[in-house]
Amino acid sequence: MGMKKYIYAFHEGNKEMKSLLGGKGANLAEMTKIGLPVPPGFTVTTEACNKYYEDDKKISQEIIDEVFNNLHELEEKIQKKFGDIENPLLVSVRSGAVISMPGMMDTILNLGLNDESVVGLAKATGNERFAYDSYRRFIQMFSDVVLNIQKYKFDHILEKEKELSKAQLDTDLTVENLKNIIKEYKTIVKKETRKEFPQGPKDQLLMAIEAVFDSWNNARAIVYREINDIPSHYGTAVNVQSMVFGNMGDTSGTGVAFTRNPATGEKKMFGEFLMNAQGEDVVAGIRTPQPIRELKNTMPKVYEQFVNVANLLETHYKDMQDIEFTIEKGRLYLLQTRNGKRTAAAAINVAVDMVGEGIIDKEVAVMRIEPTQLDQLLHPTFEKEAMEKIEKITQGLPASPGAATGKIYFNANDVVKAANEGERAILVRLETSPEDIEGMVSAQGILTARGGMTSHAAVVARGMGKCCVAGCGEIKVDEMNKVFKVDGKIFKEGDYISLDGNTGNVYGGKLPTKEPELSGNFAKLMSWADEIRTLKIRTNADTPRDALTAVKFGAEGIGLCRTEHMFFEEERIPAVRQMIVAQNVEERMEALNKLLPFQKNDFVGIFKAMGEKPVTVRLLDPPLHEFLPNNDDDIKILSEQIKVSYSTLKEIVEDLKEFNPMLGHRGCRLAITYPEIYEMQVRAIIMAAIEVKKEENIHIQPEIMVPLIGHEKELKIIKELIVKTADKVIEESSADLVYKIGTMIEVPRAALTADDIAKHAEFFSFGTNDLTQMTYAFSRDDAGRFIGEYRKKEIFEKDPFQRLDQNGVGKLMEIAVQLGRKTRTNIKLGICGEHGGDPESIDFCHRIGLEYVSCSPYRVPIARLAAAHSAIKNK
Ligand code: ADP
Ligand code: MG
Numbered sequence: 037m038g039m040k041k042y043i044y045a046f047h048e049g050n051k052e053m054k055s056l057l058g059g060k061g062a063n064l065a066e067m068t069k070i071g072l073p074v075p076p077g078f079t080v081t082t083e084a085c086n087k088y089y090e091d092d093k094k095i096s097q098e099i100i101d102e103v104f105n106n107l108h109e110l111e112e113k114i115q116k117k118f119g120d121i122e123n124p125l126l127v128s129v130r131s132g133a134v135i136s137m138p139g140m141m142d143t144i145l146n147l148g149l150n151d152e153s154v155v156g157l158a159k160a161t162g163n164e165r166f167a168y169d170s171y172r173r174f175i176q177m178f179s180d181v182v183l184n185i186q187k188y189k190f191d192h193i194l195e196k197e198k199e200l201s202k203a204q205l206d207t208d209l210t211v212e213n214l215k216n217i218i219k220e221y222k223t224i225v226k227k228e229t230r231k232e233f234p235q236g237p238k239d240q241l242l243m244a245i246e247a248v249f250d251s252w253n254n255a256r257a258i259v260y261r262e263i264n265d266i267p268s269h270y271g272t273a274v275n276v277q278s279m280v281f282g283n284m285g286d287t288s289g290t291g292v293a294f295t296r297n298p299a300t301g302e303k304k305m306f307g308e309f310l311m312n313a314q315g316e317d318v319v320a321g322i323r324t325p326q327p328i329r330e331l332k333n334t335m336p337k338v339y340e341q342f343v344n345v346a347n348l349l350e351t352h353y354k355d356m357q358d359i360e361f362t363i364e365k366g367r368l369y370l371l372q373t374r375n376g377k378r379t380a381a382a383a384i385n386v387a388v389d390m391v392g393e394g395i396i397d398k399e400v401a402v403m404r405i406e407p408t409q410l411d412q413l414l415h416p417t418f419e420k421e422a423m424e425k426i427e428k429i430t431q432g433l434p435a436s437p438g439a440a441t442g443k444i445y446f447n448a449n450d451v452v453k454a455a456n457e458g459e460r461a462i463l464v465r466l467e468t469s470p471e472d473i474e475g476m477v478s479a480q481g482i483l484t485a486r487g488g489m490t491s492h493a494a495v496v497a498r499g500m501g502k503c504c505v506a507g508c509g510e511i512k513v514d515e516m517n518k519v520f521k522v523d524g525k526i527f528k529e530g531d532y533i534s535l536d537g538n539t540g541n542v543y544g545g546k547l548p549t550k551e552p553e554l555s556g557n558f559a560k561l562m563s564w565a566d567e568i569r570t571l572k573i574r575t576n577a578d579t580p581r582d583a584l585t586a587v588k589f590g591a592e593g594i595g596l597c598r599t600e601h602m603f604f605e606e607e608r609i610p611a612v613r614q615m616i617v618a619q620n621v622e623e624r625m626e627a628l629n630k631l632l633p634f635q636k637n638d639f640v641g642i643f644k645a646m647g648e649k650p651v652t653v654r655l656l657d658p659p660l661h662e663f664l665p666n667n668d669d670d671i672k673i674l675s676e677q678i679k680v681s682y683s684t685l686k687e688i689v690e691d692l693k694e695f696n697p698m699l700g701h702r703g704c705r706l707a708i709t710y711p712e713i714y715e716m717q718v719r720a721i722i723m724a725a726i727e728v729k730k731e732e733n734i735h736i737q738p739e740i741m742v743p744l745i746g747h748e749k750e751l752k753i754i755k756e757l758i759v760k761t762a763d764k765v766i767e768e769s770s771a772d773l774v775y776k777i778g779t780m781i782e783v784p785r786a787a788l789t790a791d792d793i794a795k796h797a798e799f800f801s802f803g804t805n806d807l808t809q810m811t812y813a814f815s816r817d818d819a820g821r822f823i824g825e826y827r828k829k830e831i832f833e834k835d836p837f838q839r840l841d842q843n844g845v846g847k848l849m850e851i852a853v854q855l856g857r858k859t860r861t862n863i864k865l866g867i868c869g870e871h872g873g874d875p876e877s878i879d880f881c882h883r884i885g886l887e888y889v890s891c892s893p894y895r896v897p898i899a900r901l902a903a904a905h906s907a908i909k910n911k
């Protein structure tokens with residue numbers, strides 16, 4: 037049996053090996069392969085990470101041996117020795133997951149330094165200050181990441197030393213200062229761990245690798261994976277790379293740059309750099325970095341070289357790149373490249389531009405945009421007039437677009453709490469860190485005082501599609517006392533502000549927002565998606581307003597119009613209640629006759645909004661007691677309103693209570709017992725359709741849908757009722773109108789007997805909310821109590837009410853599709869459950885051959901794009 041290979045040197049890999057080497061490792065290998073200046077190193081694979089967990093969090097001997105073999109090769113290659121007291125090899129230890137997780141995992145730089153090799157480094161470089169600066173950074177990073185000692189303890193020492201020696205900046209610290217700092221750092225380590233700071237470079241290396249593996253399961257990584265749907269079995273790779281130094285003086289530096297603007301997509305290099313600095317200095321906000329174009333003045337040769345490399349990388353990867361680099365004494369090194377994270381607007385502009393530039397074709401462009409990412413563009417912006425009237429209090433960097441208005445809170449916990457109480461909250465921080473992630477999720481928007489366009493707040497907010505204004509230097513944030521001051525004004529916790537992520541403007545007070553538009557490149561990309569997709573997209577809409585919104589977003593029909601929402605409106609609820617408590621048919625008819633004109637007008641509005649597009653109306657579905665008052669006071673009021681004695685009414689209400697309403701007297705069962713209800717609804721639908729047809733002289737397509745069918749005979753009886761009622765209305769108005777009758781498939785028995793049911797149904801619409809509920813036998817309203825635990829224990833990867841359970845519920849759907857078609861080859865098939873807006877579930881619907889999916893109006897563009905993705909993927 038050949039030995040398994042757990043480690044690849046950079047020159048052995050390439051960009052296709054992401055799942056094994058992680059994103060960072062695969063791209064370091066690729067850059068090495070195409071001849072770019074990458075400091076050599078090697079990657080410990082994700083398989084090694086998984087093995088580490090299989091082996092109860094131990095690095096096995098065979099992997100240890102492989103690490104040191106590779107380290108030895110690295111020593112040979114760059115002619116330096118690990119731990120050497122003359123010219124030591126130093127490395128960085130960098131995590132690298134398959135899908136990049138910015139800020140989630142921790143990197144250690146300058147590993148290999150100890151009390152002896154620091155002297156060697158000073159000698160070899162002739163730069164004592166640099167050597168000790170590197171050592172103090174290393175101790176701090178290692179202590180934070182590996183030894184879990186809190187960062188602030190070290191920051192405190194650094195600040196104290198700066199104060200004592202009157203140093204303004206870190207770079208002003210002298211060798212003596214640095215030596216003092218190192219001494220105190222080591223004292224802290226001793227105090228916290230009861231051990232000396234580890235001096236053996238090989239120990240340091242193994243401890244660091246282990247820490248990276250461990251960080252795969254730290255709290256913030258888990259939260260990030262959860263939000264971004266990254267499976268936990270992917271594991272992380274570890275990159276061990278020889279160091280290059282940006283902190284060797286004025287001809288050294290470090291920076292990050294995007295080949296295009298990640299906020300807008302504009303084709304213009306975008307980034308920041310800092311001279312005499314290392315690693316995270318650029319993004320940590322320690323000193324203010326300079327815009328990348330300034331490098332042209334500082335180091336013209338290096339700038340030119342960098343621009344060439346950036347262009348080469350973009351052409352090579354055929355996508356916008358996010359590049360990290362370091363300059364060591366005037367020499368450029370590449371430390372990372374990846375496809376740059378971008379806002380949805382930027383993603384669309386880059387994709388459409390790249391088609392224009394001939395770099396990619398339309399299908400690739402369509403595939404470049406994650407459907408759910410569009411959500412960002414489908415959110416409101418501020419209304420112009422209101423914005424001009426309100427006072428702008430300050431301006432920061434437009435770090436992530438969108439508009440947010442809400443009350444301010446100064447830490448993540450307070451934001452989460454406020455959001456849970458239904459408040460719109462804005463998180464205000466000096467600068468965010470990974471600990472703030474849950475607060476960022478719950479916030480409407482984020483405002484920071486420090487940090488640039490590539491700061492933690494900016495990067496994470498863009499990834500989430502959340503409005504963010506960063507680096508707002510004029511505000512003085514006092515996180516302790518929960519206030520910020522700007523221009524003499526004070527804003528306290530709970531005060532309103534508004535953020536414009538497109539301009540960076542901050543306003544004092546609330547601002548009304550405006551609906552988004554689908555135009556320009558966005559419209560162009562969507563038209564490409566429409567050319568490609570085969571699934572039709574409908575919407576779930578109960579009101580003309582929702583219907584119009586959906587049409588604006590490209591809906592091709594209504595897949596589900598619920599009629600019960602209409603029942604709750606103030607003017608009608610008394611008649612609805614009267615209908616429910618009626619003691620005989622006459623009384624019930626009287627109440628229903630009052631409701632008829634209301635229902636008819638509702639449908640007129642909807643048919644007008646939809647024009648010639650098909651409209652599926654579902655007849656009454658919920659249990660009747662939902663419409664009745666449930667406390668004594670309200671029963672009393674109702675008894676006066678409808679002139680039924682309190683005691684009788686109370687009895688009726690009690691009588692209608694059910695042990696298990698979800699499985700009770702609802703859906704088509706209502707029509708089996710009280711056919712008059714559906715009769716009224718059908719009349720309203722048909723009358724409305726005829727009215728609009730005549731008035732607008734267009735072809736109206738009503739589709740009448742019966743809920744909760746479980747037995748074909750239910751549908752047979754109800755269908756006869758519908759036909760009789762509808763045909764009578766049509767005849768009376770001497771109109772001609774074609775309508776369809778169909779059913780929801782949402783009871784497992786219906787799926788299993790779909791061949792019989794199809795005898796009476798021209799269409800099926802899968803009601804996957806109920807179907808999931810009944811297939812799993814847990815109610816959607818109660819499942820919240822335990823679904824969290826099910827997800828933790830990985831029984832469910834996703835909430836089955838959000839993502840279709842393809843193996844179970846999906847199998848029932850497949851059976852129904854097959855049986856339904858057997859009876860009626862041209863049966864129309866669609867889905868109207870919540871799943872109709874979830875890209876992965878949409879893909880399933882595409883694969884089993886549904887004709888359309890139906891989702892809420894704001895998800896229509898997402899569904900259009902997801903359907904195009906499915907058409908491409910399943911070609
Ligand atoms: P992240 O994934 O958070 O970006 P990285 O592993 O890329 O973390 O490292 C953080 C910083 O350290 C980057 O700015 C990178 O440029 C720097 N860095 C990493 N490895 C080296 C190295 N071998 N030499 C110099 N700088 C390095
Ligand atoms: Mg990086």
Ligand code: MG
Nearest residue numbers: 743782803806
């Ligand atoms: Mg249902």
